[in-house]
Amino acid sequence: MVSKRKEKYSSGEGSQFMTRKAALKKLQLSLNDFRKLCILKGIYPREPRNRKRAQKGKAGIKTLYHVKDIQFLLHEPVIWRLRDYKIFNKKVGRARAVKDFEKLNKYLNNHPTLKLDHIVKERYPTFIDALKDLDDCLTLCFLFSTFPSLAHVPRDQSALCRRLTLEFLHAVIEAKALRKVFISIKGFYFQAEFKGQTITWITPHHFSFTPQSKAEVDFKVMSTFVEFYTVMLGFVNFRLYHSLNLYYPPKFTAIQQSSNEKLLVDEDIFVSERVAALNCTLSKTSHELIEEDLEIDSFNADGSEASEEKLEEIRKESEKIRKLKTLFKGLKIFLNREVPREPLVFVIRCFGGEVSWDKTLFVGSTFSEDDETITHQIVDRPSMEKQFISRYYVQPQWIFDSVNAADLLPVEKYFMGEVLPPHLSPFIDKERDQQYIPPEARALYNENELEEQHKMDATDKQDDDGDEIESDADNDEEISSKEVKTVNTKKLSVSTGEVYKEVPWEKARQERQEFRLREKMVKNKHRKLYKSMMEGRRDRAKEIWLLRKKRRLHDENEKGKKKDANKVQQKDKNKPIVRKSKVKTT
Template sequence: MGRLKKKGQAGAAKNYITRTQAVKKLQISLPDFRKLCIWKGIYPREPRNRKKANKSATSSTTFYYTKDIQYLLHEPLIQKFREQKSLEKKISRALGRGDVGNAKRLEGNAARPEKTGRPRYTLDHVIRERYPTFNDALRDLDDCLSMLFLFANLPSTSTVPATMIARCERLCLEFQHYLIVSKSLTKSFLSIKGIYYQANVQGEDILWLVPYKFNQRIVGDIDFRIMGTFVEFYMTLLGFVNFRLYTSVGLKYPPKFDQAKDEQSAELNAFTLEGQNLVADGEDGQKQLTNGETEDHQVDPETQAAVDKVVKKLKGTEEAKDEPSGTAVVKGAEADDGEAPSNAIDKFEPAAPGGDVLPQVDFSGSDAAHLFANCTFFLSRESPRQPLEFLLRAFGCKRIGWDAVLGEGAFTTDERDPSITHQVVDRPVVQAAAQGDGEAQDNQTSQKLGANQRIPGRIYVQPQWVWDSVNDGELKRPDQYAPGAQLPPHLSPFVQPVQGQYDPTVPLEEQETEGEALAESDEEMGDANGEAEAAGSEEDEGEEDEDEDEDEEEEDDSFGGFDEDEAKAEQEEEAGSEDDDEAAQRQIELEAELTGRPMQEKPGKSRAKAKKDEARKALARKAAEEAEEHERAKGMLSKKKRKLYEQMIYSNSKKSAEAEKLREKRRRIEKQAKTKGKA
C-alpha cells in the first residue's frame, strides 16, 4: 500500500508561496522584499489553479515560486538589510533614553546615501549573476537608458535626491561620449514623448527614449520608491557597461570630469577623454593625439631615429615588390604576391556552379558616420542645444558653436564667424519694424531682424534638417528646411512599410484601391460640374449687366456692338492652333454662351462615364466572386481553423480600414492645398 498524500504538501500548494509567507520566511520588511525581488529579477507568478495554490483559501493574494524564495535565502543583501535595521533600532533606543552622544556616534556609522553619498551595499555581484555575458547586458540596456535619462531630467526632491540625479546625468553623458567616439549612433526620431535614439553597439541594436528639456512637475501619484529601486540597479549596470565599452576602444574609465565646466552647463564638454588611439579635436580644429601623456612630453630622439629607419626599410621592400620598369603600375591594384589593398571588400562567389548568389557588399565613399565632417555649425539660442550637439558630434562634426547663453564648450560664440557653414534657426522670419528714430530693441524673447542681417554664403536650416539627414544618411536639400518654410513630414525610421498598408512616402495614386480611384474620379467630376455651373451663373449675370450697359450706351451713342457671326469667326481663329476635339468643344461652349442655350454634353464625356460604370460593375462582380470563394474555402476548414481564419480576416479588414482613413485624410489635405494654390 502506497504512502498517503496529505493535502497541501504536493503540487501547486508546494510549488507556490504567497507574498506574506515569503516575507515571514526571509524575515525582512515588505519594502526590502520588493527591492530584493526587483534586483534579483524575481516576479510574481500566476498559478493555473489559484484555489489549489492557496490551499482552498478564497483571499486574493500574490504568488511566487517557492524555489525563487528559497534562492533568496542565501542572498548577502539580506544580511545588510538586517544590520541596517538593527542599527536603526539602536539609534532610536538611544534617542529614547536621552543618550545623545551615543546616538550621534551610531548615526555616524549608519549609511545615509542622501547625506553622505556612501551606499549601504553594492550590487556588483547581482549584476554578474543576472548578466553572465556582456551581450546579455547590452540586450537589457533599453529600459536602463530610458530610465536614467528620465531621472537625469528630474528636479531634486525628498524622494529623488540630488546625488542620484547627478550620477544619472554623468553616466548618461559618459555613454554618449562612447557613442560619439565609436560612431555607433544610427537613427533618431522626434516624437511627442521625447527623442528616440538607436545605436548599434557590438552588434546589438539599442533603442531608448530621452525626454525634452522642459521643467518637470512632480505629481504625488507616482511611487518614486519603486522607480528609485530600478534606478539604483540601472546605475550599477550602466557603470559596468560603460567601463567595458571604454576599455574596448582603448579609453580610460572614468573620464576626467571638470566640475566648474559642468556648473556652466558644459555637459559633454565637461569630460576629457584619455586613452590610447584616441583622436580628439582641440578648440582650433586641429587633430591631436591624446595618449594619456602630458603636453610637455618630448619624443626620445634615438627612438624616433629607429622608427624612421624601420619605415624607410619597409618603403624599400615595397618598391622592390613592384613590377619591373617599362610596365605601368596601377594605383590601388593588387601586388604580385596576391595581397589586396586594405580598403578592398570581399566578394561572395558561389562555391559551385548553380549555387545561390549572395548579395554583395557595397562600398560607399560617403560614410554616414562622417556625414557632417565638412560642416561647421552654429546653433541659435532658441534651438535645442543638447540633442543637436550630440547628433552632430556623433556623425562627424568637429566644430559646433552656439550663443553664450547656452553654456560653455562652444567652438565659437561669435555668430559672424566666417568659418561657419550652417546655422540652425528655430524661429520664424521677422522683418524689422519701421520706427521713427530708426532704433529697434532686441531682447531674449523676440528678435527684430534687419533685412541684411543674414550672412552671405551660409546655409540656414531648421533643426529637423539634422534629424532627416541623419535618418536618410545624406544631406537633405536645405531649401526645404529654410526658416519659415513648410517642413516635409518627419517620419519614424523605425517603422518598416508593410505591403497593402498606408505608406506616406509613396504617391497616393500608387497605393489606392480601384474603388477609391473610381470614387475620387466621381468627386472630381462633380466638383468640376459645380465649378462650371457656378461660372455659368456668374457669366449670365455678367451678360445681363453688359446688356443693360449696352442699352444705356445705345441711348448715348450709336454703337451697336459685335455681330454674332463676327464673334464666331474670331473664336474659330483663336482655336485653330489647338487639336480638333478641343476646338470643337470650345466652339460649342462659345455658342452656348452667346445664344444662352444649355451646352450640349460632349460625346467623349458620355463614353468616359460609360467606362466608369463598366469598371464599377466589374469591381462589384469581382468582390462578389472573392466573397463566394472565401465562403467556399471556409466550408472546407475545421472549426478551429475556421475561427482562426475569421480572426485573420477581421484583423486584415481592420487594418485596411485604418489605411483607407489615412489615405482619405491625405487626399483631403492635398485637395485643400490645391485650392489654396489656385486662390
C-alpha cells in the same frame, strides 16, 4: 502494505507556487524590503496555468511566486544587509530620542552600505547580456537625470545618473554607433549599435520640472530600479571605454565644479554644463585603434554557403553604415539659441561634424557666429535680420531627417519659414503586416524601390549588351571558317486559344471556404490561442482604418482651408481700387 494517500495540492501546481504572504513569512522580511529584493534580483510574480490549483483551492486572485524563486532568495547576502539597515534605523532612532548625540554621530558615520556588484555579475554573466538589457536602463537613467531632489529621489542619485548618461553618450560619439533618431511627444528616440546589439532609449524633452498634484507614480520603486541600473551602467561604460581605448572615468574640462549652493540648484547651469561637456573631446590612451575593413564570411550559421544575393545585401548594408558614420564630416554647424542644443550636439558629433553656439549665452563654444567657414546654421524662427551668403540657414529637422535617410538631404525644403515635410519614424518596418504607414512614407518607399529597379535594369542591360557582343564575335569566327551548316526546320503554327473568363465572386467564395476548412483543422489545445490572435488582428485592422479615416478628414480640412484662402485672394484681386479725389479749397 497499503500506500499512504497523498494530500491534496501536495504535488503539481499546488506545490510549485506560493503566495506573497507565505514568501514574506519564509524570508522574514517586510513588504518594502521584499519588493526591493525582488527588483534587484529580477524576480517577478508568475501566472499559473490553473489558478485554483496554484492557490490550493482558495478563492480570489492572489499574487503568486514560484517556489524555486523564493528558495533562490534565501541565500542572498542582500537580505542580511537589509536586516542591518533595520537594526541601524532602530539604533539611530533610539539615540535621537534620548538625545545621545555622541552615539548618534557614531552610528551615522558607520552606516551599512548596500553593494550590488555581485548581483550585476550574476544577472549578466557576459557583456552581450548586459547590452541586450540596456534599453530600460538608459531610459530610466535619462529620466532621473532631469529630476531635482524629490522625496524618494536623493540628489546624489540624480547627479550620478547625469554623469553616467553623459559618459554613455560620449561612448556612442567616439564609436560612431548612432543609427536612428526620431522626435516624438515623449522625447527623442535614439538607437545605437554596439557589438551587433541594437540599443534604443528615450531622452525626455527638457522642460522645467513641475511637481505632480497626485501621487500617481511610486518614486520609491522607481528609485530602487535606478539604484540597480546605475551600477549596471557603470559596468557597461567601463567596458565600452576600454574597448574604445579611452580613459575611464573621463574628465570633462568644460564642467567647472562650483561650491556655490545657488549654482547647484540652478537648472539652466546644469544643462549648459552638460551640453558643454558633450562637445568636448575625450583623452585617449597611448595606443591608437586602427579600423580595418572586415571581410564578410560566405557561410551561414548552419554551415551552408550563403547565396550571392544575401552577400550583396550584407555588403550594401555595411557600405551604408560606413557612409553614415561620416555623414556630417567636414561640416561646421552653428546653433541658434532657440534650438534644442543637447540632442543636436549629440547627433552632429556622432557623425563627424563640428558644432558650436553663441559663447555669450552658454559655455563650451568652439567657434563664433562670424566664422566664414560655417556651412550650416540651425535656426527655428521665420526670419533673421543678418544673414551670411556662405552658409545655409535650415531648421533642426534637417539634421534628424538626414540621419534617418543616411544621406544629406536637399536643404530647400528645410529653409527658414518653409513648411516642413512630415517627420517619418525610422522604426517602422515596411515589410511588417498590419500596421499603418503614412502616405508620405509609402511614397518614399515606392521611390526607393523604383530607383533600385532602375539600377537592376541598367546592370541587366549591360550584361545583355556584353552577351550580344560575344555572340557576334562567335558568329564572325564561324563565318570566316566557312563551316556553316544549313538546318531544315519546320515552320511553327499558331492556333487561336479559348478565352477563360474568371468569375471574381466565385473565386472569393472558394477562398473563404478553404479558409474555414483550415480553421476547422486547428487543434483544440490551440483554439483559444488562435481566437486571441484573430481578435488582435481585427483590432489592428480597426486601428489602421481609424488612422486612415483621421488622415482623410485632416486632408479634406486642409483642402477646404486652402480653397477658402484662394477665394479670399481672388476677391481681393477683383475688388476695384477706389481713389480719393483731391478737393481744392479756396
